[in-house]
Amino acid sequence: MLDVNFVRANIDSVREKLGQRGFPLATFERFSELDQRRREVVRRRDDLNATRNSESEAIGKLMKAGQKDAAESRRRAVREIGDQIAAASAELAEVETELNELMMVLPNLPHASVPIGEDETANQEVRRWGSPPAFSFEVRDHVDLGARLGILDLERATKIAGARFAILTGLGARLERALINFCIDLHTTRHGYREVLPPFIINRAALVGTGQLPKFEGDLFKLVDERNFYLAPTAEVPLTNIYAEEILDGARLPIKMTAYTPCFRSEAGSYGKDTRGLIRQHQFDKVELVKLTRPEESYAELDSLTRDAEAVLETLGLAYRTVVLSTGDMGFAAAKTYDIEVWIPSQNTYREISSCSNCEAFQARRAGIRFRREPKSKPEFVHTLNGSGVAIGRLWLAILENCQQADGSVVIPQALRPYMDGIERID
Numbered sequence: 001m002l003d004v005n006f007v008r009a010n011i012d013s014v015r016e017k018l019g020q021r022g023f024p025l026a027t028f029e030r031f032s033e034l035d036q037r038r039r040e041v042v043r044r045r046d047d048l049n050a051t052r053n054s055e056s057e058a059i060g061k062l063m064k065a066g067q068k069d070a071a072e073s074r075r076r077a078v079r080e081i082g083d084q085i086a087a088a089s090a091e092l093a094e095v096e097t098e099l100n101e102l103m104m105v106l107p108n109l110p111h112a113s114v115p116i117g118e119d120e121t122a123n124q125e126v127r128r129w130g131s132p133p134a135f136s137f138e139v140r141d142h143v144d145l146g147a148r149l150g151i152l153d154l155e156r157a158t159k160i161a162g163a164r165f166a167i168l169t170g171l172g173a174r175l176e177r178a179l180i181n182f183c184i185d186l187h188t189t190r191h192g193y194r195e196v197l198p199p200f201i202i203n204r205a206a207l208v209g210t211g212q213l214p215k216f217e218g219d220l221f222k223l224v225d226e227r228n229f230y231l232a233p234t235a236e237v238p239l240t241n242i243y244a245e246e247i248l249d250g251a252r253l254p255i256k257m258t259a260y261t262p263c264f265r266s267e268a269g270s271y272g273k274d275t276r277g278l279i280r281q282h283q284f285d286k287v288e289l290v291k292l293t294r295p296e297e298s299y300a301e302l303d304s305l306t307r308d309a310e311a312v313l314e315t316l317g318l319a320y321r322t323v324v325l326s327t328g329d330m331g332f333a334a335a336k337t338y339d340i341e342v343w344i345p346s347q348n349t350y351r352e353i354s355s356c357s358n359c360e361a362f363q364a365r366r367a368g369i370r371f372r373r374e375p376k377s378k379p380e381f382v383h384t385l386n387g388s389g390v391a392i393g394r395l396w397l398a399i400l401e402n403c404q405q406a407d408g409s410v411v412i413p414q415a416l417r418p419y420m421d422g423i424e425r426i427d
Contacts, residue, residue: 001211001366002106004099008035017109020116020327028106034099041095045088052081104208105215108362110327111299111336117326123339124326129310130319132343137406141346142397143277146172148408149426154277163275164267164282168396171426175399175412176285178419179392180260183287183312187389191308193258193289198238200261204228206241209367210384211333211359221264221282231264235288236386241367243292247379248371254293254301258389261286278393279351285392289356291385292369298358298383299336306338306356309389313353316413318398319343321350335360340390342398353394356387 007014011032018028055078062071110116115124146152151172157165168176187193201223207213207230212220221231232238239257248255263286274280289308293301306322313320325337334357341350361381364370370379403411409427412420 118328122326128321142400187258235259235261239290245368289389302358309354354388354390
C-alpha cells in the first residue's frame, strides 16, 4: 500500500509512475476527486465544530447572566449544528472508506532503475550462466520422459482432481522430495536463512497484508468456510505476516526466512497457457525466500537474495539467465523484480523458475510491520523482499529435460545424489 500522504504530496509523479505500469489513470483520477472531497468535508466539519464551541461558550455566558430564554434559543441552534456535524462525520467516513479501498488497488511504484515498457518485451537481461546442453538425439519433453520412466502420471491425476494436477511416483516422487531438502539445506547452511514451517491455510488479513487481496481474489482457492480461510498461493504470505502488526528491534534486521510449502493457484486468466505438463499447475511445491530489512539496505539485499536463488541452479549445473522486469511486467506489490529463467530444452528457450522482488514498504504498510533503529526512536516501516528459491516443479522438469540421455534415462546431478541415497540415474 502506498503512503497516502506521499501520494498527495507527489500527485503528478505518482500519476506518471502508475502510467508506466499500465495502471488505468482514469481509476487514479478518482483519488484526486475523493481527496478533494475529503478536505472539503473535514473543513466543513471543523468549521461546524468551531461554531458549536463558540456558541456553547456564548450560551454559558447567557446562563450566568440569567438570560435563560436567549440561552435556550441558542441551544436549539447548537443542536442543529450537532446534527450537521454528525452528518459531516458520516460523509467523511464514507469518503475515507472509498479512498482506502482505492489505495488498496493501487500497485507499488517502480524503482527508478526499472526499465519502462508495456510488457515482457521490455525486460532486460542482466546476466547468463552456463551453456544449454547440446544433444545428439531428438529431445523429449518432461511429459514424455516422465511417462516412459513411470514417474509422472497426469491422466490418473485428472481422475482425482482435474486438469493441471500431477501424480509423481517412485523415483519421481523421491526426486521432488530430494529437491525440496536440497534447496532448504542450501539456503539454511550456506545462505543463512532460518527455516520455517508455516500454515498452508491462511486468513484473509494475511493476503491483504502482502497484496494478493482484494485485487486478485480470482487467483486464489477459497475454502467453503465462514472463517474466510484460503489455501496459500505462496509461502511469501505466511512468512511475511509472521511479523504483522509488530515493531521489531532494528538490530535484528535483516530477518531472513526460508520455507517449503505446497502452493495453490487457480491460474485465473491463464487458460490455454502451458497446459501440457508441469509448467503451470494448480498445486505445486516451492521453496520461498523472504527478507525483512532496513530501507537503506533493501536493494543490496535484493541482489543477495537473487544470487541465493541463482546458486540453486548453478549447484545443479543448469543453465539460466536473469532478467530485470519492466514496469509493465512486474507484480502488483513489487518495486523491482528479477526473474531467473532456467533453460528448457524441449521449448528451446529459458522459462521463469524464480521471481525475486523488493516490495519496499508496500507490504509492510499494509501488514503493519515496523522497526525501531534505537529503543526510543520513532517506528519505521521495514522493507520486505521475497523470491522463489526455487519453484520445485519447474526444477524437477528442468532436471529431466537437461539431464536426459539418448536411451530415455535421466542422470541425477552430482550435488543431488546424496539426497537420492546415491542413485545416479533414473531409468
